[in-house]
Amino acid sequence: MTKYILSIDQGTTSSRAIIFDQSAQVISQAQEEFNQIFPQHAWVEHQPDDIWHSVLRTSQQAIEHAGISPSDIAAIGITNQRETTIIWDRKTGQPIYNAIVWQDRRTSRYCQNLIQQEHEPLVSAATGLLLDPYFCASKINWLLDNVAGARAKAERGELAFGTVDCFLLWRLTNGNVHRTDATNASRTLLFNIHHQQWDDKLLELFDIPASLLPEVMDSADNFGVSAKEFLGASIPILGIAGDQQAALFGQACFKAGMAKSTYGTGCFLILNTGKAPLVSKNKLLTTVAYRLKGQTTYAIEGSIFMAGATMGWLRDGLGIIDDVKESESIANSIPVDHGVFLVPAFTGLGAPYWDPDARGAILGLTRGTGYKEIVSAGLQSVCYQTKDLQVAMTNDGLNPMTLRVDGAMAANNWLMGFLSDMLNVKIERPLNLETTALGAAYLAGLQAGMFESIDAIASLWQSQQCFEPTMAAPKREALYQQWQDAVARVRS
Numbered sequence: 179m180t181k182y183i184l185s186i187d188q189g190t191t192s193s194r195a196i197i198f199d200q201s202a203q204v205i206s207q208a209q210e211e212f213n214q215i216f217p218q219h220a221w222v223e224h225q226p227d228d229i230w231h232s233v234l235r236t237s238q239q240a241i242e243h244a245g246i247s248p249s250d251i252a253a254i255g256i257t258n259q260r261e262t263t264i265i266w267d268r269k270t271g272q273p274i275y276n277a278i279v280w281q282d283r284r285t286s287r288y289c290q291n292l293i294q295q296e297h298e299p300l301v302s303a304a305t306g307l308l309l310d311p312y313f314c315a316s317k318i319n320w321l322l323d324n325v326a327g328a329r330a331k332a333e334r335g336e337l338a339f340g341t342v343d344c345f346l347l348w349r350l351t352n353g354n355v356h357r358t359d360a361t362n363a364s365r366t367l368l369f370n371i372h373h374q375q376w377d378d379k380l381l382e383l384f385d386i387p388a389s390l391l392p393e394v395m396d397s398a399d400n401f402g403v404s405a406k407e408f409l410g411a412s413i414p415i416l417g418i419a420g421d422q423q424a425a426l427f428g429q430a431c432f433k434a435g436m437a438k439s440t441y442g443t444g445c446f447l448i449l450n451t452g453k454a455p456l457v458s459k460n461k462l463l464t465t466v467a468y469r470l471k472g473q474t475t476y477a478i479e480g481s482i483f484m485a486g487a488t489m490g491w492l493r494d495g496l497g498i499i500d501d502v503k504e505s506e507s508i509a510n511s512i513p514v515d516h517g518v519f520l521v522p523a524f525t526g527l528g529a530p531y532w533d534p535d536a537r538g539a540i541l542g543l544t545r546g547t548g549y550k551e552i553v554s555a556g557l558q559s560v561c562y563q564t565k566d567l568q569v570a571m572t573n574d575g576l577n578p579m580t581l582r583v584d585g586a587m588a589a590n591n592w593l594m595g596f597l598s599d600m601l602n603v604k605i606e607r608p609l610n611l612e613t614t615a616l617g618a619a620y621l622a623g624l625q626a627g628m629f630e631s632i633d634a635i636a637s638l639w640q641s642q643q644c645f646e647p648t649m650a651a652p653k654r655e656a657l658y659q660q661w662q663d664a665v666a667r668v669r670s
Contacts, residue, residue, distance in 0.1 A: 181252035183623050184240065184413065186233055187615040188258045188342050189421065190279065190443040191490075193232035195240040196612060197251075198619045200628050202638050204612065205246075208239035215276060220283035220525055223276035226264050229342060230349050237409060248410035253626040254350075255417035255618030257424035258342035260365045263317035265328070265339050265390070271353050274325050274337065277345075278317040281444075281483060281525045285316035286534040297383060304370045304377050306455060306464025308532055312481070314341065315367035315384040322386070332387045339390040341365070343418045347401055350415065355402035358392045360474065361423040364466040369394070371455055371466055374474060397423070397468045398625040417621025421614050422446040423467055426477065428617030429582045429608065430639040432632050437578040440614065441587035444528070445485035445560060447567045448477045449576055460570035461530040468621075470632075478576060480529040480567030484522035484538075485560045486587050491524070492556050498549040509554045509592045515657060517542040519562075519664040520555035530570040533669055541664045557593050561600045562661040568601050580604045584613040591643075599649035600658065609640040 182205065187194040191214065197205040210232040215223040241248055261280035266273045278284070289309045292298070298309045307313055318339055322329040331337050340348065344358040363369040363376075368386065370377040376391050395401060401415040419427060422440060426448050429438040434452030439445060448467070455464050455476040467477035484491075489502045499505060519541045526534035540552060571577065581603055587593060588607055598605045610616055623629045 181628065182244070182246060182250055183619040183626075183628065184237060184251050184254045185615040185619040185622070186237060186254065186256045186346065187421070187612075187618065188229060188233055188256070188346060190259045190281070193229065193236050194615060195233070195236040196615045196619070197240050197244040197246070198616070202616060202619065204610070206240050206243035208236040208243065210236050218284070222279040222281040222525070224262065224279055226266070226273040226277050226345060229277065230346065233346055234408060241409065248413065251411065251413050252628060253416040253622035254404060254413050255622030256343050256346055256415065257419055257421050257614050257618035258346070258362070260341060260362060260420035260422065261313055262342050263314045263321070263339070264342065264345045265318065265321050265337050266345065266348070267331070268336055268338050271348065274328055275321055277342070278321070280312055282317065283311045283525055283534050285311040285320050288316050288319065292383070300383070301367060301380065304372070304380060305364070305367055306371050306457075307365070307367055308461065308463070310532055311534060312528070313365060313367040315380065315386065318386050318390070319384050332390055335387075335389040337390055338392070340392055341420070343420070344392050347415060347418070350404045350408060351402040352405040356392045357395050357401050359395050359397045359399070359418040360466045360469040361397055361420045362418070363394045365420060371464065371474075371476070374469070396470055396472065398470055398621040400625070414626070416625035417618050417623070419468060419618060419621055422448055422479065423465075423477070424617030424621070425584055425614045426450065426617065427468055427620055428613030428615070429584060430636040431582065432636055435578060436582070438582040438584065438613070439564060441485050441560060441583065441585035443485065443487045445482035445564060447480045447564060449571060449578060451476050451478055456574070458570070458574050460573045461532055462567070462570050462574065463529070470624075478571065478574065480570060482560075482563045482567070483525050483528045485563075486585070488520070488522040488556045488559060489587070491522075492553060499553060505553050505557055506590045506592045508550050509557050512550050512554055514554070514558070514596065515653070516551045516554060517544070518547055518551040518555040519661055520552065520559045521664050521668045522556070522559050523668050527665070527669070530566055531665070531669065536668045539664070539668045541667060557590070558596060560587065560593065561597045562658065564597060565600045565658055565661075578603070580606055582606045582608065584608060584611050586611070594645045598645040598647045599654060602647045602654065605645040606641050607643045607645070609642040
């Protein structure tokens, strides 16, 4: 009998569940958006129960739409928005506060104080990361200090911390399993990526009790079994990875030097560096790409906070488009050198600037500027920011000549063409754009024995379309210089 994989893809704005067969073909899927909470300026939260119920409903719907029995599912894979931080009561399973989302900047001053006290070298040496509100540690510290009674409970071992994957695993197993994988652990600022364990010095620095932390597993591993009451069968949970690492896996970037860029809420460019954790001199992150059978593969990553979220703002905030898909035809209708630049620093700037105090701006406006130029500038900002990451990687001695792309925005042909022009590299778009969910399915299927090896997985990757650069170098350089000038303005 054919066996299937349920892939849970829990993202920043929605949850998705996809059923894959043994050939990694999509059988069915379901998706559900949930509420975004903005309590104060630069604060971003989610209600953890919204996350849980959206995952549960979409998983049940995907199984129903597939027309299969839950017992036909051989494995569950989970991929998740990274760095989003949840703390819950071990006895009741109830969160002590909302999930603090990766975009949240409330701990900027706390992180800046640690930088001024010269703690960043210690943190970076152990974790490969920078001292920034983006990561979990400062969020955990904030929760312990700002939720009544939380620190005392944590010190008594009554609370559990987890990224979203860990929280979902706890819920799916009815509170029987408190585990995460190495990719998610590597985004907390508490995990030593060289020793592959929680770091006592960092726990002391951030004043976090070790009892809060989950057990760290391989990315393909025996994480636990779902309770029968949720999905109609007890199903092994065999794969977990943070969304960007899952996309790298789904894109079959298994060889050192291969790179992918995902265009979802944010944009994340990751390059596989193999068994060596390379150190960036240009504010890129060293991270765990995946860990299989105890062997760690590393990557260099550049993170952009606003990609698809920028287009969502043009739709929902400004109301100048009704549907993000309109942006492709709008951009096609005007020249690329229209002179307008949108710097989407709504929650600061990510790599390579790491400036939490920068704020967004639209520059170059004239009386002749209309909504088309602003929409085009929004799309172009995604490509310019990717160019920033490429420049940083090049300065680190890394220069991939091909980039595999995925995420919802990768379906935009104009955007992919302009991206190829700005980077001056070949862009490869796969047949299946759902590579994040696919990566989680591959990990679970690998552990279940449905896929023989990563080489077998690599053979399944198929290109749907390639984009080659056509823009003349002087024009590319002039546009990028204007972008850099615009970024300098919002930073100052």
